[in-house]
Amino acid sequence: MSVEMFIQHFLNALTLGSLYGLIAIGYTMVYGILRLINFAHGDIFMLGAYFVFWGGALFRLPWFLSVVVAILFTALCGITVDRVAYRPLREAPRISALISSIGVSFFIQNLSIVTFTAIPRAVHVPQWLGQVHLIGKVRLLPLAIVVPIVSLLLTSGLLWVVYRTKPGLAMRAISKDIETTRLMGVPVNRIIAITFGLGSALAAASGIMWALRYPQIHPFMGVIPGFKAFIAAVLGGIGSIQGAVLGGLLLGFIEIMIIAFFPGLSGYRDAFAFVLLIVILLIRPSGLMGEKLEEKV
Amino acid sequence: MKKLAVLMSLMVILGLAGSALAEEPIRIGVYLPLTGQNAFGGQLERDGILMAHEERPEVLGRKVEVIVVDNKSDKVEAANAVVRLIEKEKVHAILGTYGSSLAMAGGEVSEKAGIPVLGTSCTNPLVTQGKKYYFRACYIDPLQGSAAAKFAMDLLGTKKAAILKDVAQDYSVGLAAYFKRAFEAAGGEVVADLNYQSGDQDFTAQLTTVIAKEPGVLFIPSYFAEGAIIIKQARELGGTFHIMGADAMDNPDMITIGGKDIEGFVYTTFPYAPDMPNMSEMARPSRKTGRSSSPIRIPTPTRPSATTPTCSSSTPSNGPAAPIPRPSPRPWARR
Numbered sequence: 261m262s263v264e265m266f267i268q269h270f271l272n273a274l275t276l277g278s279l280y281g282l283i284a285i286g287y288t289m290v291y292g293i294l295r296l297i298n299f300a301h302g303d304i305f306m307l308g309a310y311f312v313f314w315g316g317a318l319f320r321l322p323w324f325l326s327v328v329v330a331i332l333f334t335a336l337c338g339i340t341v342d343r344v345a346y347r348p349l350r351e352a353p354r355i356s357a358l359i360s361s362i363g364v365s366f367f368i369q370n371l372s373i374v375t376f377t378a379i380p381r382a383v384h385v386p387q388w389l390g391q392v393h394l395i396g397k398v399r400l401l402p403l404a405i406v407v408p409i410v411s412l413l414l415t416s417g418l419l420w421v422v423y424r425t426k427p428g429l430a431m432r433a434i435s436k437d438i439e440t441t442r443l444m445g446v447p448v449n450r451i452i453a454i455t456f457g458l459g460s461a462l463a464a465a466s467g468i469m470w471a472l473r474y475p476q477i478h479p480f481m482g483v484i485p486g487f488k489a490f491i492a493a494v495l496g497g498i499g500s501i502q503g504a505v506l507g508g509l510l511l512g513f514i515e516i517m518i519i520a521f522f523p524g525l526s527g528y529r530d531a532f533a534f535v536l537l538i539v540i541l542l543i544r545p546s547g548l549m550g551e552k553l554e555e556k557v
Numbered sequence: 558m559k560k561l562a563v564l565m566s567l568m569v570i571l572g573l574a575g576s577a578l579a580e581e582p583i584r585i586g587v588y589l590p591l592t593g594q595n596a597f598g599g600q601l602e603r604d605g606i607l608m609a610h611e612e613r614p615e616v617l618g619r620k621v622e623v624i625v626v627d628n629k630s631d632k633v634e635a636a637n638a639v640v641r642l643i644e645k646e647k648v649h650a651i652l653g654t655y656g657s658s659l660a661m662a663g664g665e666v667s668e669k670a671g672i673p674v675l676g677t678s679c680t681n682p683l684v685t686q687g688k689k690y691y692f693r694a695c696y697i698d699p700l701q702g703s704a705a706a707k708f709a710m711d712l713l714g715t716k717k718a719a720i721l722k723d724v725a726q727d728y729s730v731g732l733a734a735y736f737k738r739a740f741e742a743a744g745g746e747v748v749a750d751l752n753y754q755s756g757d758q759d760f761t762a763q764l765t766t767v768i769a770k771e772p773g774v775l776f777i778p779s780y781f782a783e784g785a786i787i788i789k790q791a792r793e794l795g796g797t798f799h800i801m802g803a804d805a806m807d808n809p810d811m812i813t814i815g816g817k818d819i820e821g822f823v824y825t826t827f828p829y830a831p832d833m834p835n836m837s838e839m840a841r842p843s844r845k846t847g848r849s850s851s852p853i854r855i856p857t858p859t860r861p862s863a864t865t866p867t868c869s870s871s872t873p874s875n876g877p878a879a880p881i882p883r884p885s886p887r888p889w890a891r892r
Contacts, residue, residue: 262769265765265769268765268794269761269762269765272759272761272762272765273762275761276759276761370592373592373593373596377596377600378591378592378593378596378597378600379596379597379600379810380597380781380782380785380810380814381813381814382810382813382814382816392793392795394795399793399794399795401793470758474758474759474786475786475789475814476758476782476785476786476814478597478782480593480594480756481758483756484756484757484758485758515759515762516759516761516762517762518762519751519762519763519766520762520765520766523749523751523763523766526751526752526753526762526763527724527752527753527754529752529753529754530754
């Protein structure tokens with residue numbers, strides 16, 4: 261393999277990996293605080309992409325404005341989902357909320373199939389993001405740089421919120437003990453709503469980035485990326501924000517490099533990627549950056 | 558006495574049934590993927606079937622009733638859909654389905670029940686192989702694959718091909734194999750044969766590998782959801798080769814999604830150009846409904862075989878044709 265080709269593969273992997281990481285942050289954040297795996301995350305991700313599409317196609321908003329509006333609307337959707345599907349189950353066993361999230365996921369998918377139809381839509385990609393640059397023999401899509409930078413910014417922003425602000429303090433308190441936190445006078449439900457709002461805003465951001473890289477959106481677009489990102493989050497140590505980014509990058513690199521070095525195995529890409537992940541989890545059960553598991557009684 | 562009563566009531570029932578039979582509508586079941594991954598194709602076919610029904614709502618003086626059910630792009634659901642059509646809806650015949658894998662699953666059920674099915678666009682030969690009651694209104698993939706291979710060799714003038722196929726779809730795997738067999742039999746070489754899975758969105762790794770092998774043509778027997786994205790990524794990564802697809806990419810939205818990158822894309826499909834000789838009245842753009850049976854408006858190509866290569870036997874081969882020039886390289890694609 262020539263050096264140029266390797267660099268090309270490297271850039272492809274970097275873009276894919278950062279996208280996985282970006283989606284994984286949303287999973288890991290909700291899990292870290294509520295111990296809930298929000299399976300509807302991938303579908304909220306899809307809604308984010310659709311909102312941007314409509315902002316441009318239906319309301320003729322400038323691109324930047326439609327991105328902002330889409331993120332706000334998606335956050336609102338996330339808060340609604342929490343209010344309707346998760347909050348009534350706060351006292352129920354954890355498995356009930358998990359099943360509820362799977363239900364929400366199917367509900368959003370099928371509602372979208374009926375209302376948006378299954379016909380894939382093309383997303384407008386701004387010129388400065390879609391133009392390919394040629395450096396030597398390597399083709400660089402601006403997104404290959406923009407996506408990792410956005411991931412980095414959002415990760416640090418999120419870390420700042422969680423570790424440096426009052427709502428963040430409350431979030432961390434809730435993750436330790438929800439009952440005691442409530443007794444301390446923290447408006448638990450409001451803080452959890454904020455958590456879902458943030459998580460969904462992140463889903464929207466990653467949905468938009470994904471739609472810019474793969475400019476075709478349809479109601480099922482969130483299923484596979486959501487699933488992969490969930491695995492990335494577990495790999496990095498679910499609950500750890502840095503871990504999610506690392507897990508996403510690792511998964512992206514494994515997927516691309518398997519095909520790069522063993523083209524004959526391209527049909528088994530997912531199989532090999534996941535075998536490798538199982539091996540990593542066997543060695544480090546709590547993920548790469550996960551905390552040591554504490555037994556909660 | 559009791560026997561007589563039974564006989565009498567039986568005769569009454571039979572009489573009723575007999576008189577009802579004359580006006581009883583012909584019930585035709587349709588099973589298509591209206592939701593799920595192949596919904597775009599299923600929804601288009603449903604529109605086509607309903608349009609035909611609108612134009613000819615009667616056959617032999619009997620009303621035709623169309624019952625459409627969704628097979629959700631899922632093999633198990635496809636079998637369930639056929640069971641439902643036969644057992645609950647009591648249909649006389651079935652139409653469907655888009656997606657060869659789905660047709661194979663549905664065919665097992667209809668075969669046992671002895672209900673005839675007419676396949677719409679399931680081109681994999683296994684759909685009807687060994688079946689007494691499954692028919693089809695389309696060509697099969699051995700024909701399509703060899704036509705595509707012949708087109709690549711004779712008209713695109715290349716001897717080096719690469720294949721990128723969907724391992725999760727019988728249609729894609731079958732068609733790729735027939736293309737490969739025909740292309741190699743004609744003296745060509747398949748330099749790369751790579752895979753992906755339905756639902757994948759990132760093909761950069763496969764395409765970077767393909768580009769390094771420098772094929773003359775890339776054959777992608779994909780469904781259109783992946784097809785447009787593959788073409789776009791191939792051009793972004795600097796692939797200057799021809800790209801060929803098949804009937805599952807026969808969709809107007811290819812251009813909406815792929816934009817300028819679709820330029821020069823060639824595919825084999827069912828012949829339906831409105832100005833074709835021997836075109837049935839039914840397939841012509843409908844006056845009554847104001848809609849067109851052809852989903853896509855292609856400007857008439859200078860070489861008619863560019864959109865429908867040797868699919869119909871009535872098209873005579875127009876001798877040794879000069880190879881179609883390659884798409885002009887993009888400014889950023891210069892080596």
